[in-house]
Amino acid sequence: MNLVLENLSKQFRGTGRAVTAVNGIDLTAAEGEFLVLVGPSGCGKSTVLNLVAGLERPDSGSVRCGGQVFASAEDHVFLPPGDRNVAMVFQSYALYPHMTVFENVAFPLRVSGKKLADIAPAVREAARMLNIESILTRRPAELSGGQRQRVAIARALVRRPSVFLLDEPLSNLDAQLRTSTRGELKRLQGGSRHYHSIRHSRPD
Numbered sequence: 001m002n003l004v005l006e007n008l009s010k011q012f013r014g015t016g017r018a019v020t021a022v023n024g025i026d027l028t029a030a031e032g033e034f035l036v037l038v039g040p041s042g043c044g045k046s047t048v049l050n051l052v053a054g055l056e057r058p059d060s061g062s063v064r065c066g067g068q069v070f071a072s073a074e075d076h077v078f079l080p081p082g083d084r085n086v087a088m089v090f091q092s093y094a095l096y097p098h099m100t101v102f103e104n105v106a107f108p109l110r111v112s113g114k115k116l117a118d119i120a121p122a123v124r125e126a127a128r129m130l131n132i133e134s135i136l137t138r139r140p141a142e143l144s145g146g147q148r149q150r151v152a153i154a155r156a157l158v159r160r161p162s163v164f165l166l167d168e169p170l171s172n173l174d175a176q177l178r179t180s181t182r183g184e185l186k187r188l189q190g191g192s193r194h195y196h197s198i199r200h201s202r203p204d
Helices: 045-053 101-111 116-130 145-157 175-191
Strands: 003-013 018-029 034-038 060-065 068-072 086-089 163-167 196-201
Touching (some): 003 045, 018 045, 018 060, 045 086, 086 145, 101 116, 101 145, 145 163
Parallel strands (some): 034 196
16 A cells, blocks of 8 residues: 655644645655655654644645545545554654553553453564563653653554654664664564655754
8 A cells, every 4th residue: 555645735824924834745655665754844844744644634635545545635534543544653752651661552552442462462572573572561761762762663563553654753862872773663664564654854
């Protein structure tokens, strides 16, 4: 399944004039492709990801994944985030501080109604992929930045999403961790060809 954005636009309207964040973008990500959006701060990279995830409604254009229309301004179609098989990793990690690593990774499966007997093996498999099996009983405050980033990625992967979005996932890491995490993302991408992965980053 291809992820297709057609003539996608988004404006934000405040008390002053409207600001165009995304202006008629056309983009196709093939199944298994790792696509990176690069540009200066404020150019609309996060807005594109939010439109794919369903966190924003487009003013024009459409978002499709395979035969499913996620959003179409012209046809008045908008699937809420919960009805899209899309996972997103945020720059701030967005982990629940009162939950253990296991509970954080398991959270999307719990809210979707999965049984505990199915949740535990899925969490352990995601933890194995990200090499965080030894910290499943810890809480976020006890983790390093690199460990928190891995937990956030594991929480996204455990859902087995069709589209995997990463919003500047490496910007809070030091240079050494950034390099090693890039390698891990490439390894995960190679082993998960059914994902569409879109990451945005600042230009070097």
